Amino acid sequence: MARSQSAALDRKKLMADPIMVTTIVVLITFLTLFILYPLAILLVDSFVGDGGFGFGIFRRIFAMPTFTTAITNTLKVGLLVGVLSAFLGLLFAYVEVYVRVGRLVGGLFKVVSMLPVVSPPFVLSLSMIMLFGKAGIITRFLLGIYDNSVYGFWGIAIVQTLTFFPVCYMMLKGLLKNIDPSLEEAARDMGASRWRVFVSVTLPLMLPGLGNAFLVTFIESIADFANPMLIGGSYDTLATTIYLQITGSYDKPGAAAMAVVLLCITLAMFAVQKYYLERKTAATLTGKASRGRMLIEDKSVKIPLTILCGLAAAFVILMYLCVPIGAFFPTWGYKFFPLTGKWFKLIFTRYHGFQAFWDSFRLSLISAPITALLSMIISYLVVKRNFKSKGFIEAVSMLAMAVPGTVLGVGYIRGFSAGVFRTGFLQGLYGTGLVLIIVFVVRSLPTGTRSGISALRQIDKSIEESAYDMGANSFKVFMTVTLPLIKDSFLSGLVTAFVRSITAISAIILLVTPQFLLITVQINEFAEKGSYSLACAFATILIVITYGAVLLMDLFMKRFGTSKKMKED
Amino acid sequence: MDKIKKGVCLDHISKIYQDPKTGKDFYAVKDTSLTIEPGSFVTLLGPSGCGKTTTLRMIAGFESPDEGEIYLGDEPINTLTPNKRDTAMVFQSYALLPHYNVFDNVAYGLKLRKVPKEEIHDRVMHILDLVELTGMEGRMTNQLSGGQQQRVALARALVIEPSVLLFDEPLSNLDAKLRVSMRTEIRRIQQEVGITAIYVTHDQSEAMALSDQIIIMNKGVVAQIGTPQEIYYHPVNEFVADFIGEANFLRGKLTGVENGLAALDIEGERLTVAAREGMTVGEEHTVVLRPESAMLSDGGGLPCTVELSCFMGSYQNYHVRVGNTMVKLAENDPRNKRIYRVGEKCYLTFAPDAVHVL
Numbered sequence: 001m002a003r004s005q006s007a008a009l010d011r012k013k014l015m016a017d018p019i020m021v022t023t024i025v026v027l028i029t030f031l032t033l034f035i036l037y038p039l040a041i042l043l044v045d046s047f048v049g050d051g052g053f054g055f056g057i058f059r060r061i062f063a064m065p066t067f068t069t070a071i072t073n074t075l076k077v078g079l080l081v082g083v084l085s086a087f088l089g090l091l092f093a094y095v096e097v098y099v100r101v102g103r104l105v106g107g108l109f110k111v112v113s114m115l116p117v118v119s120p121p122f123v124l125s126l127s128m129i130m131l132f133g134k135a136g137i138i139t140r141f142l143l144g145i146y147d148n149s150v151y152g153f154w155g156i157a158i159v160q161t162l163t164f165f166p167v168c169y170m171m172l173k174g175l176l177k178n179i180d181p182s183l184e185e186a187a188r189d190m191g192a193s194r195w196r197v198f199v200s201v202t203l204p205l206m207l208p209g210l211g212n213a214f215l216v217t218f219i220e221s222i223a224d225f226a227n228p229m230l231i232g233g234s235y236d237t238l239a240t241t242i243y244l245q246i247t248g249s250y251d252k253p254g255a256a257a258m259a260v261v262l263l264c265i266t267l268a269m270f271a272v273q274k275y276y277l278e279r280k281t282a283a284t285l286t287g288k289a290s291r292g293r294m295l296i297e298d299k300s301v302k303i304p305l306t307i308l309c310g311l312a313a314a315f316v317i318l319m320y321l322c323v324p325i326g327a328f329f330p331t332w333g334y335k336f337f338p339l340t341g342k343w344f345k346l347i348f349t350r351y352h353g354f355q356a357f358w359d360s361f362r363l364s365l366i367s368a369p370i371t372a373l374l375s376m377i378i379s380y381l382v383v384k385r386n387f388k389s390k391g392f393i394e395a396v397s398m399l400a401m402a403v404p405g406t407v408l409g410v411g412y413i414r415g416f417s418a419g420v421f422r423t424g425f426l427q428g429l430y431g432t433g434l435v436l437i438i439v440f441v442v443r444s445l446p447t448g449t450r451s452g453i454s455a456l457r458q459i460d461k462s463i464e465e466s467a468y469d470m471g472a473n474s475f476k477v478f479m480t481v482t483l484p485l486i487k488d489s490f491l492s493g494l495v496t497a498f499v500r501s502i503t504a505i506s507a508i509i510l511l512v513t514p515q516f517l518l519i520t521v522q523i524n525e526f527a528e529k530g531s532y533s534l535a536c537a538f539a540t541i542l543i544v545i546t547y548g549a550v551l552l553m554d555l556f557m558k559r560f561g562t563s564k565k566m567k568e569d
Numbered sequence: 570m571d572k573i574k575k576g577v578c579l580d581h582i583s584k585i586y587q588d589p590k591t592g593k594d595f596y597a598v599k600d601t602s603l604t605i606e607p608g609s610f611v612t613l614l615g616p617s618g619c620g621k622t623t624t625l626r627m628i629a630g631f632e633s634p635d636e637g638e639i640y641l642g643d644e645p646i647n648t649l650t651p652n653k654r655d656t657a658m659v660f661q662s663y664a665l666l667p668h669y670n671v672f673d674n675v676a677y678g679l680k681l682r683k684v685p686k687e688e689i690h691d692r693v694m695h696i697l698d699l700v701e702l703t704g705m706e707g708r709m710t711n712q713l714s715g716g717q718q719q720r721v722a723l724a725r726a727l728v729i730e731p732s733v734l735l736f737d738e739p740l741s742n743l744d745a746k747l748r749v750s751m752r753t754e755i756r757r758i759q760q761e762v763g764i765t766a767i768y769v770t771h772d773q774s775e776a777m778a779l780s781d782q783i784i785i786m787n788k789g790v791v792a793q794i795g796t797p798q799e800i801y802y803h804p805v806n807e808f809v810a811d812f813i814g815e816a817n818f819l820r821g822k823l824t825g826v827e828n829g830l831a832a833l834d835i836e837g838e839r840l841t842v843a844a845r846e847g848m849t850v851g852e853e854h855t856v857v858l859r860p861e862s863a864m865l866s867d868g869g870g871l872p873c874t875v876e877l878s879c880f881m882g883s884y885q886n887y888h889v890r891v892g893n894t895m896v897k898l899a900e901n902d903p904r905n906k907r908i909y910r911v912g913e914k915c916y917l918t919f920a921p922d923a924v925h926v927l
Contacts, residue, residue: 002635003585003594009633013650466664466722469629470678470729471652480677484668 014387020474023377028389030374031396034442037420038411039263039403045414046257057257067258070241074222075265077156077237082218084161086210088312089168094202095309096169097176099302100295108313113166115320117496118546120503120520121226122527123539124159127322128231130332130532151233159227162316164220168213175209175281176202181293194301208280215273219266223404225506226520230527238262239406239506246410246510256414259407270402324543327536343537351534356517357541363433363516364501367440371497374441375448376490380482382449383456384464385474401446405506412439412511431513439511440501447500448493455489456482488557495553499546574607574765575642575655575732577628582637584623584789597623599789600636605767605782607642610759612768612776615786616812621769622737624786628767629735630654641732657726658735661742663718665710671697671721672706678729696728699758716747723755727762734759736768740775752778773813777801785809801859803925810857810927817896819856823848830921836892838871843922855927860899863919865889865909870918875909891917 046057061067096109131138132150139148187197225239232240245255296302326332328339347353382394419427429435467481505520512518519542526535584598598620605611613621626632628639630651638645646654665674672693679689697703700720710718726734740748756779759766770776776783777797785792793805804810821835831844842856877888885903889896909915
């Protein structure tokens, strides 16, 4: 049996569609050049860097105590953050799905799930320092402790947990909602106590999901650059060590090898998460709950859980509020009144505030629609079309999810500073705004693609087939059927890409040249220098921009969203 | 519609798929040759997994055959993409575009063909009239009932005036009553327009009611092609006989052929049936007996014992045992007939030409 004829025919049919062929070729080129190639060059560099193929460079970096400590540091933090985030996320999710909570607490929950999306990465580190540091409001003014140090292991762990647990919360909430309430009711009916039900029914069903949440946070923690940079102090993680190896020691081959090590760790985690846990989660929790759940009204359960989560949520919100408030204090830690706008004035008059915002805004604004469109095209090809290189496109765009920003940054330095394969080809790219835009696109592509894929999976395949059958070519089908049907997903992808780009730092900080002033880089610089008020002022304006973008999207979706029109009866 | 009608011809078509579990290749459709006459209504009928939908999707162009060539009229169409083929498909899930209203859904194909605006309007309105949806053109598709959505899907396929209309189990999402009325509609419209139609279903009554020709498929292979009567009365094998309607199988040895009548030895009894060509004495044969073709009597025929007797309203349902063989019977309109009770001994009686010998 040979399937050669159908393969040949499918190829011929594909070739009859020039727009589709061009799209595929462009996509493959883009993915290869800007995701695969920078990673490949890291591998090449770390094996052949010092002349001759071998493990020389690896032997050298593993002999560095700073590097080996960084590995253990990173893993220790990641482990703790993963466990804490999964636990906190489960607590929040459980309370939201199972317990009847008041409006206020419900509102707090919503804010908590939103905040990490719209805020720049180091906001929590900043507020941690401002609340609990040497001059922290809580430590120094309320408790009178003058020598508290927030820098180091616990600082990173707490800040990262607070940053990442909302992701776990959202993931686990979705899973808990899928548990059929009659399973738990059956256990109750047979005489199990509420705690027994939780331990013997709910928890086992959630186990793969919890593992999944743990690993996702673990990867995020390992890849995180901004928080360890700000609050790590002398406690270096892999991401910061790689950064220092390049900017401090100018050891590019060494940094490349370190990046390979970091990449291997995240890739392994990612593989376990994607191919083992995600599948298991899907196997245990499929379909929808058959009907609504009886919410827990029992006061002995409700009150402690509500208070616990309410306090935690309030604390997280306080942390986030700290930054905009801090920007209005005359001198943080010494003088709180009268509130002043001088820091804002200062950043615009002395510290090129306008240029920073304009540069960040402009580059993100260009990259957002490219990302959104590209991720929708990839999702369309992956979900709806069949062709040979589809697996490649899907794999590479998912791979980008597991690549830490720092690794990508090093890859771009090694891969493009002297042109592709050091031939000078595309050398003009390096140091331009274009390369920053490309990095923005690559960094936001996986999230966009993932949401696009799940949106498209819900659309019956035959809807597109019918349009195709009516005489539309691939381009027409995509423009008149696919895109309108996933308008909501496209819009939110647009805003997510914009927000992610304007708040990005890890890869960008390695690639940005003095001609571009990016807000995130500015915040990092001022915070490093200890000018927290200026950093806060920058961050506040950034939060206003991102929050504005999200609000705008909500407004837009309510007005023009597809789902609304189709849901009307 | 003054378009030249076209037939469809499948020339030794095969389609190979990979089993996702074992990774082994298998034939979803194997070496199938068919000729569908222009203007005829042909049904592909078979159990799920028999290859009927795959065959239809190969004609539409969504799948590519691994062997053989498909012709639309005289033109080979293997290399054409679905949008270039002169076929239009009505999908099982209707596949209406949810962001368009009824008019725009029907007009979609015409707009792609750059038909002038006024003509689009006229043609859409004419087709909506044909499927009895006049006045609904401004509705969104989710404001329509299942039957109405089905009509829109049909209108959308008809309006572009394809050479061949393809139906992929279009009625399976409707309730039983609507299914019956819609299939009459489909047949009426097909005959009014005079279009070639290929219809996939696993519902035998749908196939009977609609088709000029039925193609029975099993395990990727065509089992029989014929008119509904041919298939019902002269099935070529047990699969076809069993799949279409209900069938009892009586097995026995041929003892003699005389005057167009064949004598068979069944369960130790002599049975006389209409002979067919090519029968040789001493051979084993299977006799197909439809439940409504025989009756119970007090004498003459095969002796049997009643094992089940059940009143069903329009008929009396019997299970009787002939030797070791169970036979199902349906005695129509039992009102004034003698009803046999369970355990009674009686005779299974039928005319020699009421059965079919395989």
